[in-house]
Amino acid sequence: MQINRVLLTAVGSVLLAMVTIQSGASLAKQLFPIVGPEGTTALRLGFAAAVLWLVFRPWRALPQGRDWQSIIIYGLCLGGMNILFYLSIERIPLGIAVALEFTGPLAVALFGSKRKSDLFWVACAIAGILLLMPSLSSTQGLDVVGALMALAAGACWAGYILFGTRTGKQASGGITVALGMTVAAVVLVPVGAVSQGLALISWEVLPLGLLVGVLSSALPYSLEMVALRNMPTQAFSVLMSLEPAIAALAGFIILSEQLTLLQWSAIGLVIIASVGSSFTPKKAVEMGV
Numbered sequence: 001m002q003i004n005r006v007l008l009t010a011v012g013s014v015l016l017a018m019v020t021i022q023s024g025a026s027l028a029k030q031l032f033p034i035v036g037p038e039g040t041t042a043l044r045l046g047f048a049a050a051v052l053w054l055v056f057r058p059w060r061a062l063p064q065g066r067d068w069q070s071i072i073i074y075g076l077c078l079g080g081m082n083i084l085f086y087l088s089i090e091r092i093p094l095g096i097a098v099a100l101e102f103t104g105p106l107a108v109a110l111f112g113s114k115r116k117s118d119l120f121w122v123a124c125a126i127a128g129i130l131l132l133m134p135s136l137s138s139t140q141g142l143d144v145v146g147a148l149m150a151l152a153a154g155a156c157w158a159g160y161i162l163f164g165t166r167t168g169k170q171a172s173g174g175i176t177v178a179l180g181m182t183v184a185a186v187v188l189v190p191v192g193a194v195s196q197g198l199a200l201i202s203w204e205v206l207p208l209g210l211l212v213g214v215l216s217s218a219l220p221y222s223l224e225m226v227a228l229r230n231m232p233t234q235a236f237s238v239l240m241s242l243e244p245a246i247a248a249l250a251g252f253i254i255l256s257e258q259l260t261l262l263q264w265s266a267i268g269l270v271i272i273a274s275v276g277s278s279f280t281p282k283k284a285v286e287m288g289v
Contacts, residue, residue: 010230014239017223022094022247024215026254029089031208035196037086040212042192042200045082045185047213052181055218056174063179070163074176075183077159083188084153091146093257095248096132099270100150102244103129104157106270109277121276128269131262177221241274 024044031040052058063071081101088097106125110118129151132142164176193200200209227236244267251257259267 006230010227010236011239013223013227014231014236017220017227018240018243018246019250020215020223021217021220022098022243022250023254024212024217024220025085025089025094025098025247026250027208028086028212028216029094029255031205031212032086032090035192035199035205037083037090038188039192039196039200039205040209041079041083041086042185042189042196043205043209044212044216045079045181046189047210048217049178049181049185051214051218052174052178052221055222056178058175058178058182061175071176071179072183074160074163075180076187077156077163078177078180079184079188081153081156081160082184083191084149084156088146088149088153091143092150093248093259093263094251094255095244095257095259095267096142096263097146097150097153098247099128099244099267100132100147101154101157102270102274103151104154105161106273106277107154108158108161118277121273124269124276125273128266128273131266131269181217237278238275241271241278244270244274 028040028044031043035043081104085097085101088100103125106121110122110125132147160180164180199205224236248257248259248264248267252259
């Protein structure tokens with residue numbers, strides 16, 4: 001009974017983490033008309049870094065010497081992932097953007113496998129992506145720039161996984177993400193400030209920016225840490241594979257974003273590929289922040 005309760009808590013933590021991060025993304029999208037994707041990214045990273053410093057107190061175990069190189073690259077990947085994702089959801093629905101972004105962790109998992117059976121999951125992912133690609137002959141097609149930005153965010157997510165794994169060997173997960181978030185904030189908060197000016201610090205925007213930072217980064221990351229301590233990594237990965245569907249539902253409920261049956265089918269293929277890749281041995285697991 002105790003084991004079941006612990007596992008139930010872990011599963012609940014993963015599901016709540018996905019709901020909060022996609023709710024945060026939906027809320028962030030509503031800030032775009034006021035401060036744009038650049039300003040929203042600056043608010044998210046700035047507030048998230050501040051909260052994570054308070055929670056994990058990384059000054060107690062700062063990296064030394066060359067260890068900073070991996071931290072900096074990890075932070076740049078984290079920042080790139082954030083701003084490219086926000087630039088993408090400015091142009092395309094949230095659920096589609098998350099599905100395309102998922103190609104990053106999928107690639108890390110599948111390229112690290114030598115099993116021929118994993119080619120099926122690669123085919124599912126490619127089929128899903130092709131279904132989401134715009135038709136050049138259709139005025140209703142998916143925005144090409146938005147789709148490419150989501151794929152670029154996925155590439156940054158892959159770098160975030162690879163360098164996050166490397167930096168995780170040098171410091172605890174909480175300290176690593178706090179430092180990485182700080183690097184991302186140092187680079188992108190000035191970009192948002194220059195882009196949006198005083199609008200970024202208006203009383204209309206700051207509370208929403210804090211909420212986005214907590215919902216999109218600080219809270220889900222903490223919940224994922226609770227889950228990883230209490231459930232197998234493979235089970236964690238399978239559950240996280242549901243994130244594109246949760247993102248699509250959040251987009252529908254909060255943003256009234258309607259998806260076609262074809263687009264839902266494409267998201268389903270990406271989820272199938274992600275679930276299948278979760279059974280790849282020694283799969284690296286680091287979910288987006």
